[in-house]
Amino acid sequence: MARGRRSAKKRKLDPGCLPSEAKSQPSRLDIVPVEILAEILYYVTSPKDVLSVARCNRRLCTTLLNPSNVMIWRRARSHCIVPGLPPPPPGWSESAYAAFIFDAGNCDICGVWTQRMFLSFVVRVRLCGKVSRMSQNILKVCHDNHSYSVPLTSAGIK
Template identity: 35%
Template structure:
């Protein structure tokens, strides 16, 4: 089947044969935001290879945002601390922490240290419903807490009886509490890791499943590295809490600018009420994408999505009249 060709500035273009060299794609990536890089690397293996060969693209993407994203912590402990994993953690979304929900959400984490997300204000209220103001801890099935790190006695949720690893567990960095608060899953995973290390050291045939196999001595060495890394991790989490508030303010401002552009430039030109345009899927998707990357709409962007937006507006008018 012949491929369809398009006429653009007196040049015939085929959408399947236009190909840019890697150098030009890299220049485009260096101007992108972290969210745009995450979307690009899902497009093809070629883009993944370009990003893998040029890790500075992720660093530049952080700086391309205004306010810029704080850098990831540089630690010696084992784990995924790369720039790409950092971008995935912030902008890639995740599952809601509420057990009765578990929906995927693109929202930023409620707590960056605990890596806990909620998908809505309703789920956020569930976490706060059993918050004890005087004791400053959440007393429910989603989080478990203890006021003094390194002390025995964390058996509230029945998740662990061995607390030798308590000195490296991350705590909640929000102003909500002044005491360390741990996710049940974090404590359970740490306990399982310890049982696995004991089983390997004692050469038991059955051991708990863990991602990395270590002996007791190797695991204790990791505990030491994790304890040394904890201040950097918490400092990064606190910086991200400040940044997320600045980002929310910046997004509100850019949304107002984009709505103003639609109202003052596009609506008079197309003779369509701007509120009607905002309700079309094409425009709402564009607003979401440009809002997340803190980018402004312009006439070139509108020309690219105009056909879909106008068609969807007319279809809505037709459906409304038929009813």
């Protein structure tokens, strides 16, 4: 009996015999016109949300990365919950700038993966919670000695 079970596991499934809910269906966002998608994304509070929608599937990525739709990214940045977020540096697209600001990464001190944003955009320092608590005073002194375009409060320092 065990032999029969083993051979049954090795058989490939016929896609025609899968239940209807198991078959992938196109997303409803795929059929939404760009104008309506732009209107929906008008109400987001961060370019991170637009970035998440762009990463849903290939069509949305192509649509939102199209240079003609840059106004969606700019509007999201203008409504951003991070106060004083400057425009992207010259040569940067809005989408690349949003990924730079809001994507997660490794802590620059201990190398642990963290969801935190950069603590200093100028120095490009991302710190995990543990290292951040230990080094806030050092960063505050460094920040006070230089003029930066990103305020201390948006960098998480009070």
